[in-house]
Amino acid sequence: MAELVSPPTTDLVTKRESYAILLASRLRAQMTYRSSFWINTVNSFFTGVLEFVETYVLLTNTPTLGGLNFAQASLVFGLANLGWSIADLIFGQTDTIPRYIREGKLEAFLIRPMPLLAQMITADFQLRRVGRAFLGLLIAVIVLFWVHLDFNAATIYLLITTPLYGAAIYGALFVLAGGLQFWIVDGSEFTNSFVYGGSYAGHLPGSALLLPLRVLFTFVFPVTATAYVPCLIMLGMDGPSWLPAWLGWLPPVFAGWTWLLAAVVWRRGVRHYTGAGG
Amino acid sequence: MLTMSDAIIELDELRRTFIVRARTGGLRRVAREVHAVDGISARIDAGEAVGYIGANGAGKSTTIKMLTGILVPSGGRVRTCGYEPVPQRRTLAREIGVVFGQRSQLWWDLPLRESFDILAAIHRLPAARARPRIEQLIEGLELQAFLSTPVRQLSLGERMRGEVAAALVHRPRLLILDEPTIGLDMISKERLRQFLITERAEEGTTLLLTTHDMSDIERLCERVLVVDHGKLAYDGTLRGLSRRVALQRVLVVDLAEPQPGLEVPSAVNVGTELNGARQSFSFAPDQTTAAMVLAEVSAVAEVRDLTLTEPAIEDIVRTLYHQSIES
Amino acid sequence: MIVRRYLLLASAEFRRQSTYRLALAAGISANTVFGFIRFSVFYAALVGAGGTIAGYDRAQASTYVWLGQGLLAGIGLLGTHEVSERVQTGEIAIDLSRPIDLQLSYWARDFGRAALMIPARGLLPVIIGAVTTGLAFSSSLWAIPLGLISLALAVSISFLLRYGVNLISLWTIDVQGYTSLYMLLMSLLSGFYVPVHIFPGWLQVIATASPFPSMFQSPIDVMSGRVVGAAALRVVGVQLVWTIVLAAATRLMLWRGSSRLVVQGG
Numbered sequence: 001m002a003e004l005v006s007p008p009t010t011d012l013v014t015k016r017e018s019y020a021i022l023l024a025s026r027l028r029a030q031m032t033y034r035s036s037f038w039i040n041t042v043n044s045f046f047t048g049v050l051e052f053v054e055t056y057v058l059l060t061n062t063p064t065l066g067g068l069n070f071a072q073a074s075l076v077f078g079l080a081n082l083g084w085s086i087a088d089l090i091f092g093q094t095d096t097i098p099r100y101i102r103e104g105k106l107e108a109f110l111i112r113p114m115p116l117l118a119q120m121i122t123a124d125f126q127l128r129r130v131g132r133a134f135l136g137l138l139i140a141v142i143v144l145f146w147v148h149l150d151f152n153a154a155t156i157y158l159l160i161t162t163p164l165y166g167a168a169i170y171g172a173l174f175v176l177a178g179g180l181q182f183w184i185v186d187g188s189e190f191t192n193s194f195v196y197g198g199s200y201a202g203h204l205p206g207s208a209l210l211l212p213l214r215v216l217f218t219f220v221f222p223v224t225a226t227a228y229v230p231c232l233i234m235l236g237m238d239g240p241s242w243l244p245a246w247l248g249w250l251p252p253v254f255a256g257w258t259w260l261l262a263a264v265v266w267r268r269g270v271r272h273y274t275g276a277g278g
Numbered sequence: 279m280l281t282m283s284d285a286i287i288e289l290d291e292l293r294r295t296f297i298v299r300a301r302t303g304g305l306r307r308v309a310r311e312v313h314a315v316d317g318i319s320a321r322i323d324a325g326e327a328v329g330y331i332g333a334n335g336a337g338k339s340t341t342i343k344m345l346t347g348i349l350v351p352s353g354g355r356v357r358t359c360g361y362e363p364v365p366q367r368r369t370l371a372r373e374i375g376v377v378f379g380q381r382s383q384l385w386w387d388l389p390l391r392e393s394f395d396i397l398a399a400i401h402r403l404p405a406a407r408a409r410p411r412i413e414q415l416i417e418g419l420e421l422q423a424f425l426s427t428p429v430r431q432l433s434l435g436e437r438m439r440g441e442v443a444a445a446l447v448h449r450p451r452l453l454i455l456d457e458p459t460i461g462l463d464m465i466s467k468e469r470l471r472q473f474l475i476t477e478r479a480e481e482g483t484t485l486l487l488t489t490h491d492m493s494d495i496e497r498l499c500e501r502v503l504v505v506d507h508g509k510l511a512y513d514g515t516l517r518g519l520s521r522r523v524a525l526q527r528v529l530v531v532d533l534a535e536p537q538p539g540l541e542v543p544s545a546v547n548v549g550t551e552l553n554g555a556r557q558s559f560s561f562a563p564d565q566t567t568a569a570m571v572l573a574e575v576s577a578v579a580e581v582r583d584l585t586l587t588e589p590a591i592e593d594i595v596r597t598l599y600h601q602s603i604e605s
Numbered sequence: 606m607i608v609r610r611y612l613l614l615a616s617a618e619f620r621r622q623s624t625y626r627l628a629l630a631a632g633i634s635a636n637t638v639f640g641f642i643r644f645s646v647f648y649a650a651l652v653g654a655g656g657t658i659a660g661y662d663r664a665q666a667s668t669y670v671w672l673g674q675g676l677l678a679g680i681g682l683l684g685t686h687e688v689s690e691r692v693q694t695g696e697i698a699i700d701l702s703r704p705i706d707l708q709l710s711y712w713a714r715d716f717g718r719a720a721l722m723i724p725a726r727g728l729l730p731v732i733i734g735a736v737t738t739g740l741a742f743s744s745s746l747w748a749i750p751l752g753l754i755s756l757a758l759a760v761s762i763s764f765l766l767r768y769g770v771n772l773i774s775l776w777t778i779d780v781q782g783y784t785s786l787y788m789l790l791m792s793l794l795s796g797f798y799v800p801v802h803i804f805p806g807w808l809q810v811i812a813t814a815s816p817f818p819s820m821f822q823s824p825i826d827v828m829s830g831r832v833v834g835a836a837a838l839r840v841v842g843v844q845l846v847w848t849i850v851l852a853a854a855t856r857l858m859l860w861r862g863s864s865r866l867v868v869q870g871g
Binding site for chain 3: 039043046047050051053054057058059060061062063064065066067184186187188189190192193194196197200201204205207208209210212213
Binding site for chain 2: 011012013014015017018021022025029103104105107108110111112113114115119123274275
């Protein structure tokens with residue numbers, strides 16, 4: 001392999017510039033169909049509202065859900081939702097690999113000099129998903145005025161970093177799902193169990209999950225780390241069994257683990273595709 | 279500089295095997311090996327224009343996937359522009375342009391012009407280099423009239439010209455066209471061919487073309503590779519091919535009664551259909567005449583109707599196959 | 606015979622759907638994970654409320670969740686686009702020229718799909734639920750025949766609503782907005798996320814005035830024995846009324862819309 005050389009790339013624009021041009025062009029294009037953009041954005045906003053209704057209805061029937069009252073459960077929902085919707089905005093299209101394969105888009109992506117994942121994120125960026133992110137932000141901000149938090153340095157640190165690590169964890173799950181779908185094209189719905197199931201579980205108080213689920217969704221697909229466990233620290237509460245509150249300091253570790261898993265599976269998935277011929 | 283030679287494509291005993299699982303009635307599945315590409319060796323030098331023809335399923339698309347780095351070979355060696363396609367896929371992508379006739383690489387919801395700008399960004403071309411090139415392609419392929427139309431609203435001919443422009447934005451050294459003229463009307467075909475001739479004269483681009491239309495080959499290529507059942511059946515000039523097969527005509531006869539495959543002295547039976555009620559005879563017009571072949575057939579069976587056809591690619595391949603068996 | 610034609614359509618659809626085995630297995634596994642999460646959170650609410658909410662105890666909650674997970678694919682909670690796509694491509698004109706009723710033929714096909722999906726995607730989640738978190742079924746003998754009738758009506762209501770939303774494409778090209786609106790209202794009001802019975806009062810009023818609970822909450826109530834005897838008959842009666850109303854409404858829609866089609870299409 002030593003003889004293999006690359007052509008000079010000195011006169012090319014930088015990678016960052018090239019991504020920026022791509023994104024700008026996608027945004028411009030989506031803003032040209034204004035009415036359908038707004039319909040989709042409003043829709044994605046209300047889809048998020050709908051999921052919140054479940055938490056709301058349950059808590060009109062009970063004072064606490066998994067030991068959290070309505071305001072506290074809403075804080076978990078809001079932070080998880082903000083992280084999830086950022087991940088969905090950036091990585092949402094990666095778990096539709098079977099569609100890319102069936103439409104023959106994947107081959108077009110593979111004959112271009114940009115990494116596949118980067119192309120999916122930039123060249124197919126869906127601005128309408130921003131509606132969802134807006135809802136997450138809205139709920140999180142409203143809840144901050146409502147729930148009683150002790151605004152010390154730790155709380156502020158956790159409030160800022162939790163949605164970011166949450167986005168990283170959910171994003172890794174999207175990429176992991178995409179990687180697996182290279183193998184199970186027809187059975188891609190399987191990955192819904194940890195992508196959308198993970199999102200569902202991550203929006204709930206982790207204490208409300210049955211123990212096996214709590215372990216699965218913390219130590220394999222660590223979605224309780226996207227909101228619930230950091231919230232335990234902010235609220236000064238103890239966690240349930242298997243979920244001590246100090247885990248709330250470890251989202252970077254969980255994010256690192258999921259990205260490692262996602263990167264390995266994605267790379268092997270692409271290699272599987274080029275090996276099997278699709 | 280890249281390699282010592284000017285080879286753009288080097289294939290050495292290239293192979294690709296697929297495992298096909300077929301369900302046999304019940305729940306049992308039988309795995310079968312299919313040799314889509316079965317030991318192809320060839321070399322294409324910079325500046326050549328090569329037609330790559332064969333019947334459907336002969337291994338053309340599989341070869342192209344291996345050349346472009348989308349598919350790993352099962353055996354043998356492939357080099358494209360001096361690179362190993364799969365491990366160096368993204369580096370190679372800067373050197374090649376590919377048009378898959380059946381699938382689009384344009385953005386369907388965007389105006390055509392936008393796709394070119396996006397591709398220039400993906401290839402990280404500075405605006406100073408991309409803009410004049412895009413203008414040149416727009417002019418060469420006469421795209422002005424529908425530049426601001428979303429791609430999904432374009433006619434097939436318009437879209438295909440757009441696809442060719444998209445594949446050329448980054449000035450690739452090698453252009454691979456997979457069935458570029460399929461479904462196009464005569465005028466669109468001719469316009470595309472005319473452009474490709476000019477483009478090659480100006481840029482020296484190497485061209486690899488698969489097609490079902492022999493006139494694409496006649497207009498664009500000096501050299502032809504014929505692939506059959508994953509093996510090369512012919513590699514040489516178009517004139518050489520026409521000396522062997524393209525001059526071959528096929529006489530198709532409809533018989534009054536179905537017959538097993540008939541054999542006649544001056545022609546080769548290249549196919550029977552309708553349980554033997556229709557049979558095709560291939561012959562070289564410089565050695566015999568249609569009347570002679572007809573007379574020979576009439577001597578052994580009653581002929582009801584006949585047609586005389588120029589050979590399609592499938593027939594060329596079949597004739598080459600029969601010649602190789604006889605020799 | 607006319608009925609035979611519709612039976613053929615139904616069985617063809619049954620066979621078509623049964624070829625996607627891997628998809629079926631994948632769907633069941635995802636359904637099961639969601640079932641456990643849904644049961645978890647409902648059960649956590651029961652614990653918080655001191656044991657029961659609106660008559661739901663642990664076993665009833667588990668039954669509600671697992672029957673729901675089992676039935677959601679069969680009832681067809683996920684949308685379909687086939688009819689609106691055929692309207693947009695103009696193929697609907699071909700359908701209308703056939704000597705077979707459009708509504709009834711799609712209805713028959715949907716029954717074929719449901720006849721496969723209900724056992725294929727429903728049985729395993731229900732068994733898993735029974736083994737892990739326990740189920741409570743009605744002790745009444747009438748629950749089985751009445752439950753099947755209720756299920757058939759739920760499939761019909763779900764079909765008619767989806768068909769109706771698809772028919773909107775006769776008037777406007779962009780039906781996607783209406784489809785999304787339908788999906789939102791349906792998932793909220795059908796009792797899919799949480800049972801209609803535990804909705805706060807105002808939301809319950811809105812839900813019971815809509816056909817949505819009849820396509821999901823009702824068959825679950827009848828089969829699980831939450832409603833028995835005269836109450837069960839009344840639930841099925843309401844479903845029947847909605848089926849008739851929606852069948853008539855969609856026929857009217859097609860009649861009005863297809864006359865437009867003739868004028869426009871020319």
